[in-house]
Amino acid sequence: MDIKASLVSIVGKERVSNSNEELFFYSRDPGAQHPRTVDYVVMPQSVEEVQKIVILANKAKIPVTPMGGGFTLSALVVPNKGGIVLDMKGMDHIIEVNERSRYAVVEAGVSQAALKAHLEKNYPHLQHSTPEAPPTVTVVGNALIQGHGHLSPRYGVNSEMINGMEVVLPTGEVCKIGSCSVSPYWFTRGPLPDLSGLFIGWFGTTGVVTKLSLRLYPKPKFREVLAFSTDDVDLIPEAIFGVTQLDLLEDFFLIMQEKPDWMNHVFFVVILSGHFEDEFELKKRIHKNFFQKFNGGGKIQFVEDLHPALRKRFLDVPPLAALAADFRKGGGFEYTGAILPIDAIPEAWKKGIEIAHKYGMLCSYVHQVLMGPSVMFGFNYSFNRADEEDVEKTRKALDESNRLTFDLGGMVWKGEVGAQRLAMERMDPNTADLIKKVKGLLDPNGIMNPGNWEKDEIEKATP
Ligand SMILES: Cc1cc2nc3c(=O)[nH]c(=O)nc-3n(C[C@H](O)[C@H](O)[C@H](O)COP(=O)(O)OP(=O)(O)OC[C@H]3O[C@@H](n4cnc5c(N)ncnc54)[C@H](O)[C@@H]3O)c2cc1C
Known part of the structure; x- marks a missing residue:
């Protein structure tokens, strides 16, 4: 079967490509994973076109990988087994x-x-x-x-x-x-x-x-950011629990950077909002009071002089909180998105610094506190994309922080194939079996983004 001609007959020749220049871009993402083969990229414009492409893929037994922005950094839109990338843009x-x-x-x-x-x-x-x-x-x-x-x-x-x-x-x-x-x-x-x-x-x-x-x-009328800092990492779980018990905030994240020196602390960044001025002022007072009196008082300080540039970045929607301590030539950035229970944070914090240092990087953290409460704990890594040795170090660092995440009772969010393997190794076998059965029922020919969440296949696909 001439796959390209069939795809052209569905979406027109302007929306199909198998030229090397274009496949080059679709065969990798901005993260640290190895490039992989793509055979065709196609950009449908209607649900009927998507249907026809999927039916074609079943007939030809060729994989289809759906793609949005392609920005997970874990290469989830880079096919594990070649085939068609279905670019939905x-x-x-x-x-x-x-x-x-x-x-x-x-x-x-x-x-x-x-x-x-x-x-x-x-x-x-x-x-x-x-x-x-x-x-x-x-x-x-x-x-x-x-x-x-x-x-x-x-x-x-x-x-x-x-x-x-x-x-x-x-x-x-x-x-x-x-x-x-x-x-x-x-x-x-x-x-x-x-x-x-x-x-x-x-x-x-x-x-x-x-x-x-x-x-x-x-969308509230009033928004403000309050920042508080401490050097005692062990206070974090109790402080997160206390702040989330107040149940009054809009956004809440923790940041730290080893450089510059003034950023080398634990910062609690709380975004407050309100529809009425009285309500809003009350929320600010309550949060300042909470941190001031926390654990007997004096352990967590209010940041009086938050720089206006930082204030603006935090108040932007979305906030620009991800600050890398050492932006490198080559611009690579990666992270293990660890979904952790709050009690695991101090250990993750200390061990994450050790991992960064082991691979010659400075540590920087941005963790968003989620409902629950749990935390999206970002083990961040900067690397030079043009330096294969540096990229390999990042892969090793990611693997270590992935393993640490599971060891601490957490899970890796949007994990690359290696992280999926770690999850499936630890998963209740009946759950893993159910995943396989559900997938087999929906996708009898195994055409949809194969290699992901497949216990048997994952080992083969991991480079
Ligand atoms: C600097 C930086 C900061 C980030 N910060 C955040 C953050 O604060 N919060 C956050 O959530 N994420 C964050 N991310 C991660 C990621 O970029 C986002 O989650 C992003 O929204 C993923 O969307 P995407 O369109 O890029 O998905 P893609 O990478 O295109 O797809 C993700 C997965 O969904 C599948 N998929 C995509 N579209 C479809 C479809 N139509 N049907 C079926 N399956 C589909 C793909 O096959 C793939 O497996 C960040 C990334 C970077 C680089």
């Missing part, structure tokens, strides 16, 4: 904003920046939970990998904000999930059997999401 319509029910229905290629700009222009009193990722990443890709945005400490991770989806199943049928399966409104996942879990966290191995409904939230 050509489907970029914001289909609906339902103001009263506070949700937006977007196609799979809509970027975070496009949704943000659309809301700012047309619904300035509404907002969505925006990740601190590059603005070109997609709303759908982020929600499907259980990403988190600036409202996650208040409302939960972004996948919890999904109201419904339209999905092209691996066998080509189009299926609706949530209220949109029985109603014109995409306003809720229940009360129905919640099938969204068949597509969230699966890395595109169970279908291609073509539309998604995401919850929107009221």
Whole structure:
């Protein structure tokens, strides 16, 4: 079968490529994983085109890897077994904003920046939970990998904000999930059997999401950042627990950088917001009081003189909190996104510094506190993309922080194939078996992004 000619007959010749120059870009992502082979890239513009491509892939038994912005850094959109990359950026319509029910229905290629700009222009009193990722990443890709945005400490991770989806199943049928399966409104996942879990966290191995409904939230009139600092890492769990018990904040993260020296402390960064001035002022007073009196007083200091440039960065939506201590020539940046229970933070903090130093890097941390509370603990690494030795060191550092994460009772978020293997090695065997059965049922020919979440295959695929 002439795959290229078949793809051209579906989407037209402008939207298919197998030229080496283009495949070069699709065969790698900006992270530290090894490049892998891609045979074709195709950019559909409609759900019917996606259906036809999936049906073709079944006939030809060729893998299909869905791609949004391609920015996980863990190469989740770089095929493990070659085949077609299905670049969804050509489907970029914001289909609906339902103001009263506070949700937006977007196609799979809509970027975070496009949704943000659309809301700012047309619904300035509404907002969505925006990740601190590059603005070109997609709303759908982020929600499907259980990403988190600036409202996650208040409302939960972004996948919890999904109201419904339209999905092209691996066998080509189009299926609706949530209220949109029985109603014109995409306003809720229940009360129905919640099938969204068949597509969230699966890395595109169970279908291609073509539309998604995401919850929107009221945008407050007042926002301010308060920063507090300490040098006692062991205080962190108790402080996080106490602040989240107050139940009053919008966003909450911890940062540290070894350089410059003044950043080499534990900083608690709390974003507060309010619709009324009185409410807002009260929230500020309560948080200052909390830290001042914390643990008998004097252990955590209020940062009186937060630099205006930092204040602006923290108050931006999304905040620009990820500061790397040693930006390197070659611009590489990677992290293990460790979802950790708060009690594990002190040990993770100390061991993460040791890992960074072992591989010749300075340590920098940004951890977002999530609902629960747990934390998205970023073990960050900077490296020179042009220096293979440096990239290899980063892979080793990632592997160590992945293992540490599991040893501390956590899980690796959006893990590359190696991290998935670590998860599956530790997973209850019946759970691993259920994953295999569900995948086999939905995707009998094994065409969807194969190599991910596959216990048997993962070892072969890991370089
Ligand atoms: C500097 C930096 C900061 C970051 N900060 C954050 C942050 O604060 N919060 C956060 O959540 N993330 C963050 N990220 C990680 C990542 O960039 C985001 O989560 C991003 O939103 C992922 O979306 P994407 O469009 O790039 O997904 P992609 O990488 O394109 O896809 C992710 C996965 O979903 C699958 N997929 C994509 N689209 C579909 C579809 N339509 N149907 C089925 N499967 C699909 C892909 O196959 C892949 O497995 C950051 C990344 C960087 C580089």
